[in-house]
Amino acid sequence: MTKELIWEAGRRTVRMESDAVAALENRINGDFQRACEMIMQCRGRTIVTGMGKSGHIGRKMAATLASTGTPSFFVHPGEASHGDLGMITRDDVVIAISNSGSSSEVLTLLPLLKRLGIPLISMAGKTDSPLAQAAEVNLDISVETEACPLNLAPTSSTTVTLVMGDALAVALLEARGFTAEDFAFSHPGGALGRRLLLKVEDVMHAGDELPQVTPATRLSQALLEMTSKGFGMTIVANGEGELLGVFTDGDLRRVIDQKVELDKATMGEVMSRRPKTVSTDTLAAEALRIMEDFKITALVVEDKTHHPLGVLHMHDILRAGVI
Template sequence: MSAANHPNVAANYVEHGRKVLAIEQNAIAALAASINDDFARACALMMACKGRVVVTGMGKSGHIGGKIAATLASTGTPAFFVHPGEASHGDLGMITGQDVVIAISNSGETHEVLAILPVIKRLGVPLIALTGKPESTLASLSDVHVSVAVSEEACPLGLAPTASTTATLVMGDALAVALLNERGFTANDFALSHPGGSLGKRLLLRVSDIMHTGERVPKVSAEAIVTEALMEISRKGLGMTTIVDDQDQLLGLFTDGDLRRILDQRVDIHQTVIANTMTTQCVTARPEMLAAEALKLMETRKINGLIVVNKDKQVVGAFNMHDLLRAGVV
């Protein structure tokens, strides 16, 4: 047995891993004390911002800053990340007097961050600092300081940013969500900034975007016999057919499940009129319904397809679970 696979070594891995989680959990719990008046002032500055929130930070703080900027942007607060090193060589031009800057540095003494403060101050841009040192240079020069101090890093050497970066990330989430709630940001707003993702599809697609229409909608009259209905189901491939009157108003529905039911009852499918076997209490959708709502309805009622009717109860479309899958809603 190799040393790496020895039970004692495996136990050590588990022990160290759990210790890291415990340290970082404690760091997050202690962070609640920083959700105070300073936190509220930081939120107020960003809410009042007429431009964008510019996040900056070096090294690991920069990676966290990029994520914070992305979270702000996707939850209704326009934001972007600027690397402080690049800012000193031209990227400061991206910052305007209408913006707010969030500067991240655990020590509060990061040279690259401090180097751009004079320009930020000259522009009169409000500065929010996230540091672990309230007495640091960055904290003292900021308009608002939000503490992300931790009692210890998860790294046993106390060198690699671990608990401190986790605390900063969580604080960024707290700021973003506090602003989201104050703005009244909705799920549809979120989807508008994520149109290419599955969430965007779930939230923005409507039934009218995915339903079959025109000749692709299965329809038979109430006088049709069961075999004619089965042929329509086979032709249209949706596992069901509607039964409509002369005005295309929905009278009933016949599905593969209904076929199994009448076969068990030994009904003569060559002689029986479909009106005598159809389901009249139909679950239907409207064209303007969100596809996600339709999916929820189908899951709740345990059905595989839906008929779409307009306000006059005329059949205008149909779709099934396969259509939702193809559209990326499921």
């Protein structure tokens, strides 16, 4: 094949599958609404099943539903006939996928699902198929033709099925009021979970690690405190422990340029007032944004009465994987 023929085959596939997906929009109708209502009313889990390529799509669909607030898992129809049907309870709802609507392994399950009174949603490409006729509601996933030039390999049909599954998941997500924090709780091990769940209190330094001096402390002594704690800054607080200001490496460069005498100047004279602060329940990702916006590397963590509780350094956030 020439380069041009290869490019054309790829572009034709994209074009055909795109057209098939576009045709789905008119099928988001009463049947789609009814399917969503059935899943919302389900007291158990949403069980997805399908054979072959439909099964592969079904696994992804179940995973998407589960991660967006709809408890779900995939059951292989062949295995269901040999014991795995026990994974399905009367409180569940089943989504059965078959483009032809005639997959024998899926049809074998129908009498058992009916006997248990389990609601059935079908995703079939033929509305007069046995599967579609047996279901309480059918979501039409038909396509005019597969992108495969032989019109045999599931291509456009699996893409349409995948998109219909995503449409279900998103509609249910919005209906449930599912939030970004809810999503993060189901993804605690990833970068997303760290960004949405990790708070300042989880990574800040407190107690003896906190660099702190008083307004009367000589600059030379404050530098020793900064060096020993290693944050490139120190908090300045009064006798009642209230935050008055900070002194940073940047402030040190400024006072050196001004020829300030290190042994005579006090922190009350050289500190920066009104420092940037955060609370313990601030998201670490938000703290990082503040640091980036103001081009600083550390933040003071304070309580509601403006008493310093800790210090947060940019390196702590980066080490925690919040990027």
